Amino acid sequence: MTRIGAVVVGAGPYGLSAAAHLRERGVETRLIGTPMQFWDEHMPVGMCLKSEPFASSLGAPLPGLAFPDYAPDAAAIGDPVPLEVFTAYGRWFAERAAPPAEVTRAERIEPDHTGYRVVLATGETVRTASVVVAVGVGPFAHIPGELMDLPAPLVSHSSDHRDLGAFRDRDVVVVGAGQSALETAVLLAEQGARPTLVARTSRLMWNTVPHEAGGRLPSAPLHGLGRGWRTWLWSERPATTRLLPYRTRRRIVATTLGPAGAWWLRDRFDERVRTLLGHRVTRAREDAGRAVVFTQGPDGPERVTADHVIAATGFVPDLDRIPALAPALRAGLARWNGSPRLDRTFQSSAPDLYFAGLAAAASFGPVMRFVHGTDFAASRLARAIASRTRGPRPTDHLTHV
Template identity: 25%
Template sequence: METKRTALLVIGAGPYGIATAAYAKYLGVPVTVVGKTLDFWKTNMPRGMFLRSGPDWHLDARDVATFQAYFKMRGLTPTQVKPVPLDMFLDYASWFMGQYDLTPRPALITHLARSNGTYTATHDDGSQIRADKVVLSLGFAWFKHYPSELENTLPVGSYMHTCDMVDFEFLRGKRVLIVGGRQSAFEWAALIQEKGADEIHVTHRHPTPRFTEPDWSWVQPMVRRTLEDHGWWRRSTSEEKEKIRSDFWAVGRLTLEAWLGPRVHQPHIHIHENTTIAATRTLADGTYEISLEDNTTVQVHHIILATGYAPNMHNVAFLDRTTILQELQTLNGSPMLDTEFQTNLSNLYVTGLAAVQDFGPFFGFTVGCPVAARIIGEAVSQCKLPGQRDTIKGELPRSSWARYMAGGRPASAS
């Protein structure tokens, strides 16, 4: 089977992938996108879900095919569509790709290997494509987080992550326990209740967040700061980073959308705050008896973990163990990236959630899409001779790359 070639291969057709591909294509880079378009959003998010963000968070690095431009095209105003339905964002993404004549190949990459400075990707149909440069837009699916304390307490096979439990019709008349206390936990609870579940329990080890209108206005300017100074986040002190994380946490985690409150405060939804699971017992009828540390006991048919996501590159099964993973420098599971989202492996870039360690928590949300797209697009569009990428912005020898990236990080980074 013939192996095709491309200058740039973008693996993953989620928001970060299509945003980067669109801008690179605009800059004249021959680009191929492989992945089912917004597949995670379509198959791992429930129908009836709403976005927390508004139309000011968009995909276009050029600020042209924005969400607001899409609204205007459809004759809508932001106040008419608040909150934004998931299906509307999917329609916007489709419209956005149409503006750039971008058509991802709806296939899966089963293997990516590196040899002699180029990358070879194998599709699920056995065909291959060779690329000079690769952008990994990995999204969330590879990084589901299962806290060890829950894995050690819950019976094997008794629980599912929120992203794997999005069809709520079969929960009609059932009792459900949701572990978690952020937006997804409560939105799943509301949707499951509205599908006719008999009883829903939500448990978390912290106070229940407030249902109020959050202020996201400060986030966009801070993300845009990365365009002016790609490395500002990594150079920030630990105290400065913690302050920003705390502010971001307060908006994104310690408050929940006001529109969700009335849907959650229902007779069949019971909230157990400041407690954890103490013990679990499987009953003869296949249900689970859950003992909470607040001395409450509940009996449920299903357990759902709304425990979020944590980047770990070693979970990405298609990455070749020898030529990529053994050489890839990581810290706490995340890739160590330079100021243009490039890994220590030349011409291999990582964007989205897996980049938050070096670029800040904003890049786990769509607000970072146009900024990451612009930085990566401009980096990959520069024509360089073979071997020219021996320095970072012409300042440091390649051998000093790890030390430069560490910036005081522990030497255990690998």
């Protein structure tokens, strides 16, 4: 069986970017997954990205493939990027820069004497020198333990819903205080549901209008994570972030761009959304087919009854939630808690096994939680893989736009 240079598992922003950079460097690459599938199927209709248009570009190996190139009329600072425009951009990028995506999934990734075997859902086994795991955030959806006593029909993660209109005329508890929670609550209200937002914070935070934002210094730069000198470092120099002690990196990832809503959402968050701020969920149970959520608030305990509970509580990287990794391979990986320990090329402790996206945040900092990190990750890992495996450069196939 012929061995190829690389298999990229996942066809979201990080997978597409990695495959595009590998292809441009002449590495024979197979891209496994449906382009932008998670964004198409697990983000709610009506959603907008929180990132600015210039920071919503995938990592391109050539000019002319950035988001503003695709949608120049929607690329001004402060323009919210609609979900459907971003997913269409991702597919446009895939057609022009990446190898053809294979609409299947990787069932098993395991090492062999020549590199790795990747077994696909089609039954095919692919032998490859390198594997890039770019599975996105989907496998890492986090539902707090306090909600786990609820049966599946009564509780879900915010990423489980494409059409929030299914909750029309129903009572829904949304747990969280970040953009996902606030936007989910607003979209529920706009679809005719009765949402209650439960958040531990005593005050909701909202980002400022971009042209009004600024740090103490007038010249604080605007960058992929916002505005300011410190966040500029995390945004534009993730290689420097990796050199910091792990505890420092962990704190930076946890606190940079904490829970807050986009400025353009604030006016839509109104009295249609009931709020319980300063309330911590302590437990939840089913009662007569409905969910009962118990909280502890500033005035004591309280209970909320609803038809459904949506946990808009983010994503927590965990290698054990990537079932395609063979158990022995997964167990042997060096970790930062649940995340793989990565070297400066995004390579894990298993030679020629690379991780990109949220799984890399523990090593390279908070920018790996965002689309803006795709170019740094893709270019760096592609350079490393290409140094080991080279082939003809297929740049003549790329569409220059």
